[in-house]
Amino acid sequence: MKHFDAIIIGSGQAGVPLAKKLALAGKKTAIIEKKHIGGTCINVGCTPTKAMVASARAVYQAKRANELGIEIHDIKVNLKKIKSRKDGIVESFRSSAQKGLESTKGLKIIFGEARFSAPKELTVLASDGIEEKLTADWIFIDTGAKTTIPDLDGLLEVDYLTSTTILDLEEIPKHLVVVGGNYIGLEFGQMFRRFGSKVTILEKSKRIMGREDEDISNEISEIFKGEEIDILTETQIVRIIKKQKNQLILDVKAGNQNKKIECSHILIATGRTPQTEKLGLEIAGIKTDKKGNVLVNEKLETNVKGVFALGDVKGGPAFTHIAYNDYTIVYRNLIENTNYTISDRPVPYCMFTDPQLGRIGLSENEAKEKGLNYKVAKIPMSQVARGIETNETLGMMKAIVDADTKKILGASILASEGGEIMSVLEMAMEGGITYDRIRYCVFAHPTYSESLNNLFMKIED
Missing domain, CATH: 3.30.390.30 (FAD/NAD-linked reductase, C-terminal dimerisation domain)
Structure with a gap:
């Protein structure tokens, strides 16, 4: 059994800098990653989506150039080229993050899946099929979150899209239905409308962006309607029927009316679920809430001393910059003997619609x-x-x-x-x-x- 001073599970925007800094501080450190270094942000979140948003804005600006006295003709959207550019940026960021870890003395990268087998013990199934047990004085859970899949009649029988899989499309959807009228859904909805898709956004609440003030929500709605994006609020999906490839029919209840919506693609953007189901937290006695979020105190420590949770896996504001700030708090408290907490920090955020x-x-x-x-x-x-x-x-x-x-x-x-x-x-x-x-x-x-x-x-x- 190998022992480390610190083990980080997950290589997101908290895990990577924390692993490097702990190793540089003289701590024998390991970071465990099941797939790609960089977590959600670099691989399937901020980096790829904002790269594609930039392409969508370029289309929009080209179409409006005439308003500025510039005449542009024959605008074409090459989604394969957009995807290729996005993939190149992701690979650049990911490889840079991995090289940074590999070049850090005293830091070991382990590719595989980890689960708790005791409060301070992990069993890791490595990507080469070898299983080993690791122990550590400090363990940091940074496993992030994934798309929440709602229980909708017929959904599992169709090839629905998530915020991850939609990034791999190489053909523009004819009609994209977005389920969920919040940050992720709105960014993708506007993006693909600008690429040329017909877009319909379905929201079960009375208005989109329910966490924002009503005047802000209404202003965004008007902007989207100006781009011919259909928004249906107080709408529930009753059933999804697959007729043939790229032809779906959605039975929906919009207010008191029953409607049928024909579409080619459906994007599920109804929230995020913490990735804790395979961690064996119950074996370690680590407490979670009903949604599976790891419960932490103001210093990001779980109920098990020496075990911490960082980033989206603990619930709360699910933003990259919050995860990074989580790292700075635990690092300074543990290594520099400071007394920082998350109780009074600012929580800025930006939705990258246009x-x-x-x-x-x-x-x-x-x-x-x-x-x-x-x-x-x-x-x-x-x-x-x-x-x-x-x-x-x-x-x-x-x-x-x-x-x-x-x-x-x-x-x-x-x-x-x-x-x-x-x-x-x-x-x-x-x-x-x-x-x-x-x-x-x-x-x-x-x-x-x-x-x-x-x-x-x-x-x-």
């Missing part, structure tokens, strides 16, 4: 639920100079501020480069800069951030 939705802090709904004394600042992008000049006038900026302290509580930026504008406000929030100071701050002209002057002028003191 325009982007950048979010930080409290929404208006959340401020209202907390009973805070708040004010709202809003400005449409059609009033932003930079947006008008670049022909990017869709969307809006919205900020929530504390009426008493004048501190910024949160922001929703639905705009071209919305994530970058949001990050400016996040820095202000981190630094305690109040909205009245931003109102008169000198920004370079003409930039998107300069419009924060006008945004906060909407608030009457």
Whole structure:
């Protein structure tokens, strides 16, 4: 039986840097990966999808070029070439991450599947078929999450798509039905509409983007409708029928009406499930919630001392940057004897539709639920100079501020480069800069951030 100071299960955006840093700190370290180094983000998440989003935006910009006085004819979408470019970027990122691990002294990479056989013991079935037992003082679970497959009548009889398998398409779907009207579904829906697919989005709730404020949700809906994307809310799938290859019929109930939707492809985007079912957590006595998320305290430690969970597998905000921050917290606490927790960290995120939705802090709904004394600042992008000049006038900026302290509580930026504008406000929030100071701050002209002057002028003191 081999003993390590630390073992990381999974090579995502928390696992890779943590393994390297622990090894460099003198700890005998192993990282176990069942398939590809890099986790969801590099292989089937952020990196490939944003590469393809860039291609979809190029199509959209080419079709709108006439509005800027540029005439472009015969626009063709080559999905095989788009996929090839995406695959090349993924391979570059993945190989770079793997080389970084391989070149780290004191770090062993093991390709295989791990399961707990005791609280601090793992049984690993390596990719070469050899099984071995490993023990460690510290074990870090970084196994991520996968697409949640809903229980729909007829779904298992058809070749449905997930956010992973849709990335391998080489032909543009004739009619893509997206099940789920949140971040993943909306990004793929807009992407394939721009590639040339007819797209229908089905959402069981009253509106898409149910976690966002209603005005933001409505604005996104209008933008999508402007691109001829059909959105059906309060809609449930009753049955899926396969007629022949690339011909499906969906019986749905939309509100009080029964409808039939014919389509060629169906994408399931109804959420993510933690990958914990094969870990043998019950053998180690590691507690999970009803969904299978590993339960952790504010320092990311499970109920078993010395066993930690990082990234999507623990539930909570499922973002790459949160997983990376998880790594920095546990590393500094264990090696540098700091006392960091996850309790008060900011949770920014960006949905890469076009325009982007950048979010930080409290929404208006959340401020209202907390009973805070708040004010709202809003400005449409059609009033932003930079947006008008670049022909990017869709969307809006919205900020929530504390009426008493004048501190910024949160922001929703639905705009071209919305994530970058949001990050400016996040820095202000981190630094305690109040909205009245931003109102008169000198920004370079003409930039998107300069419009924060006008945004906060909407608030009457």
